[in-house]
Amino acid sequence: MGRRYDPRSVAGRRTNLALLVLLAGALVTGALAFAIGTGGGRWAVIVHGVVGLGIVALAPWKSVIARRGLRRGRGGRWASVVLAALVALTVATGVLHATGILVRVGGLTAMQVHVGAALVGLPFALWHVVARRVRPRRADLSRRALLRAGLLAGGSVLSYGALEAVVHVTGLPGVDRRFTGSHESGSFDPAAMPVTQWLDDAVPTIDEPEWRLAVSGPAGLAVASLALADLEGHDDRVTAVLDCTGGWFAEQEWSGVRLDRLLWEAGRAVGVRSVLVRSATGYSRRFPIEDAARLFLATRVGGRPLSAGHGRPARLVAPGRRGFWWVKWVTEVEVGTTPWWWQPPFPLT
Numbered sequence: 001m002g003r004r005y006d007p008r009s010v011a012g013r014r015t016n017l018a019l020l021v022l023l024a025g026a027l028v029t030g031a032l033a034f035a036i037g038t039g040g041g042r043w044a045v046i047v048h049g050v051v052g053l054g055i056v057a058l059a060p061w062k063s064v065i066a067r068r069g070l071r072r073g074r075g076g077r078w079a080s081v082v083l084a085a086l087v088a089l090t091v092a093t094g095v096l097h098a099t100g101i102l103v104r105v106g107g108l109t110a111m112q113v114h115v116g117a118a119l120v121g122l123p124f125a126l127w128h129v130v131a132r133r134v135r136p137r138r139a140d141l142s143r144r145a146l147l148r149a150g151l152l153a154g155g156s157v158l159s160y161g162a163l164e165a166v167v168h169v170t171g172l173p174g175v176d177r178r179f180t181g182s183h184e185s186g187s188f189d190p191a192a193m194p195v196t197q198w199l200d201d202a203v204p205t206i207d208e209p210e211w212r213l214a215v216s217g218p219a220g221l222a223v224a225s226l227a228l229a230d231l232e233g234h235d236d237r238v239t240a241v242l243d244c245t246g247g248w249f250a251e252q253e254w255s256g257v258r259l260d261r262l263l264w265e266a267g268r269a270v271g272v273r274s275v276l277v278r279s280a281t282g283y284s285r286r287f288p289i290e291d292a293a294r295l296f297l298a299t300r301v302g303g304r305p306l307s308a309g310h311g312r313p314a315r316l317v318a319p320g321r322r323g324f325w326w327v328k329w330v331t332e333v334e335v336g337t338t339p340w341w342w343q344p345p346f347p348l349t
Contacts, residue, residue, distance in 0.1 A: 012065040014145065016134045018152065019058055023087075023125060025051045030118065033180065034245050035345060037322040042179040046160070049098065052091050053163070054156040076131055079124055086121035090114055097247055099163070100173025103183055111181070111247025178241075178249050180322070185248040190302045193242070193250045195309035198324050198347055203308050204280045206329060211313050213297075215262055216334040218272060224262070228313045231257055231299050238296055244323035254317045256298035263292060263335055274340040277316050280329040283347060287318070287325075288340040294319060297330060 029048035036044060066084065070077060096102035097110035105113050139145065167174045177183050186193030197203070208228055215224040234257035243249040259275065275292055278284040287295060296317040299306060306312040311328030318325040324347060 015061045022054050050156045050160045053159045083124040086117050089117040109247040182249040187251040201281050214332045240319040252301050254298040255300045259295040260292035271337045272335045276334045277327045278332040280331045286340045286343050
């Protein structure tokens with residue numbers, strides 16, 4: 001006899017498949033929203049929000065599937081429960097951050113909790129995909145299935161628009177957030193600007209009289225060693241927005257020296273393709289050599305010397321890039337033949 005058709009099983013499988021697609025979409029669009037610091041990244045933030053609301057829309061159907069699974073007593077139930085809790089926390093903190101209802105949770109921002117919960121949930125999601133494997137079938141592309149997918153997508157878009165309308169009509173703090181989703185904090189007031197580091201970085205203790213900026217050419221060839229006074233003799237200025245991936249932004253006037261002025265002949269050497277900026281902590285980012293004229297090594301902000309937390313003696317200012325590109329406590333600038341993209345898209349430490 002043929003296998004008995006179970007409508008609940010088919011509906012559950014398609015719900016799981018839809019959630020898998022949405023979770024993958026949330027991961028990809030979230031990473032893009034995290035990385036893009038120009039106005040072109042707005043679409044990634046919008047799609048990320050729509051995908052998140054799509055996950056919320058499927059929650060009632062998924063809860064029915066989950067209850068059936070718990071009654072069957074399958075192994076690994078605890079991991080499934082943890083995954084569900086992390087997904088719920090990720091979605092909730094994302095919505096609360098976007099509306100501005102909750103910006104901070106203790107010593108963390110809502111965005112940091114949002115991203116942290118998503119990253120912690122990633123291995124649980126991978127386990128769930130392997131242990132509860134859902135295989136796509138040709139029937140998943142039927143007219144009815146595609147219509148339901150279209151209704152889900154359309155409903156998620158309408159929900160996103162309705163949420164944005166509520167934020168604007170009620171005047172919630174989220175109305176003033178930047179296109180990246182970040183909230184303003186400390187613009188033109190450096191003392192009020194938050195102090196944050198990437199992952200395990202910490203504010204180093206630097207002996208300023210002994211501090212030197214090493215400028216190197218290809219293959220590590222030393223070009224110059226500059227003291228802080230050498231940098232402070234310049235007064236290049238730029239007004240730029242520091243947009244932190246922690247969920248805040250601040251616009252400031254930064255002053256110091258344009259990076260291409262420090263590279264001299266090194267930047268014009270044959271085969272030079274990138275410039276590496278390294279911190280006293282070992283943190284570094286690599287940029288296209290063509291960007292050197294748009295990058296600044298700042299020693300002052302708002303007309304005052306940088307504080308230790310904001311990168312004293314010198315920090316990189318990278319207009320149009322997210323905060324993790326703005327290297328603090330710079331000790332070395334090196335041009336080289338390595339392509340700028342030969343590095344992790346996000347720093348690993």
